[in-house]
Amino acid sequence: MGIFNSKDKQLEPPPPPFLDEPWRKIRWGDNQAVLQYVQNYKLANENIKLLRVLLYGPVGAGKSSFINTVGDIMQRRMTNSAAASAITSDKSFTKQYRTHRIQIGKGADKTFYPVVFNDIMGVEDGKDCGVCPEDIKLAMEGHVKEGYVFNPVAPLSKKDYNPHPAPDDKVQVLVCVLSANAAEIKDSVLQKMSCVRQTADDLEIPQIAIMTNIDTACPETEKDLKNVYRSRHLQKKMKKISSAVGIPLNCMFPVMNYSHQIDMDDDVDTLILSALKNMINFGDDFVEKI
Template sequence: LKVLCEFSFTVLRTPWREITWGGTRQALKSLKEFQPQNEEATHIRVLLYGPVGAGKSSFINSVNSVLQGRMTNEALASATTSDQSFTKIYQTYKVKKEGRGNFYPFVFNDIMGLEDGDGRGVRTDDIKNALKGHVKDGYKFNPSCSISAGDSGYNSFPSVSDRVHVLVCIHDANKSEIKSSVLQKMREIREAASDLGIPQLAILTHIDAACGETEGDLRNVYKSKHLKKKMGDFSSSLGIPMNCILPVKNYSNEIQLDSDVDALILSALKMMVDFGDDYADKL
């Protein structure tokens, strides 16, 4: 009886958001058939940003694993707990499709994590330039100096495909409050994207570590009172609407795919691609 009372105290009776569990076949089919509406766009570009250690590279790895149907490690996420950003280079990640030389028509860019204080982590001006397509693939970030016109890594004439079509903030649901200096950087990035009309989403990672009820059963994600509050607090602090915040669990310790993990990742990915495609179609 005590266990049941404790469970009812932390978990809602009915989920506050619906998701189709186990129904990954339709989502996979939709993504496999996807083509950008704008014929000038060879792909939809998704830019991931967020604090150090939030799980940006791990999310790319997880998406790749789900679409490949096996475990992968394409983005080489750091396994350390260091507060220094593991990602140093602006790199485009493609996802292989069936058939030699085929790729899904959406790509990811991972950037250095946002760090507390000046001169650490990626500079907000670099992200603003990336949004406009001015940062070339392979550019090495310099925490003390932003990229500018004339630099070898600067793209003076970005194409539709070079531009970012959807901006995604990655945040660790298991972390405490975001430091004020990091939050300010995140707001500046959001404002720059808003000025360009770029759609924005947020991904909350590590939802299993953040909530015992979700760790025990991932299907409790939209019943968890703790996670709902976390999402609400994050929405208030950054200004991203609740319906644009998606909780996921990245693959980390697993050696086999899990259909519930896949369902959350595919739900987030589908929304990213749809939002990005709508924006690219207007360019």
């Protein structure tokens, strides 16, 4: 009897790849309305002209690619404002602290969106590897000067320290970027990320998470991006990441970055714009309280 039950259990079919209903509602094809919302955005606090979003996360998660994808969508063409590596590596491609602005128009009519992004060196496994958590803390407080070259073995030097940050130098939204197809995050990386999150909590900076590479992590989503919230695999992955990094599921957004494409894709845009709108809303609530 015991053998029969064991064999019978082994023959149980795996759960279907799709959930009966999407676990999150999203308006596919409503991009123009969200795009207009972002384009018309103005900060609630007149003393702050820029909503600064800081991206951090493990090496290769897609931080620079996310910035490029936002730029592509806002400018309605392929761009390359933040240099991103096309080579898989366990070492960070980003070395400097740079502010990435999104351009509107050209020539004499050129202006910029009030939302800016800062990309930093990736969080790596090991004591003297990747960005120092202390540097991320100083960046959130506005103490890191533009162009600072990250040093994995030593925190910010005196010459790169901004002692009197203006309101626009400070971070209003902290975004953790993680890859859906990456291996399990190592404990040392989680510990560094936990220190960063604690600092953001102390500063009351809103935090969200972006989960990239949902196409390569899930065959059903690769076939049709609209399956993202019906994918049992991605739902499970997001819950696991939420538990590991301590960011609530309703503050996590799955996206696909532009990488090999040469033309725009409405479904890619929908997910990115959904994340971007929530970043703006979270940041605006924070700015209004300052």
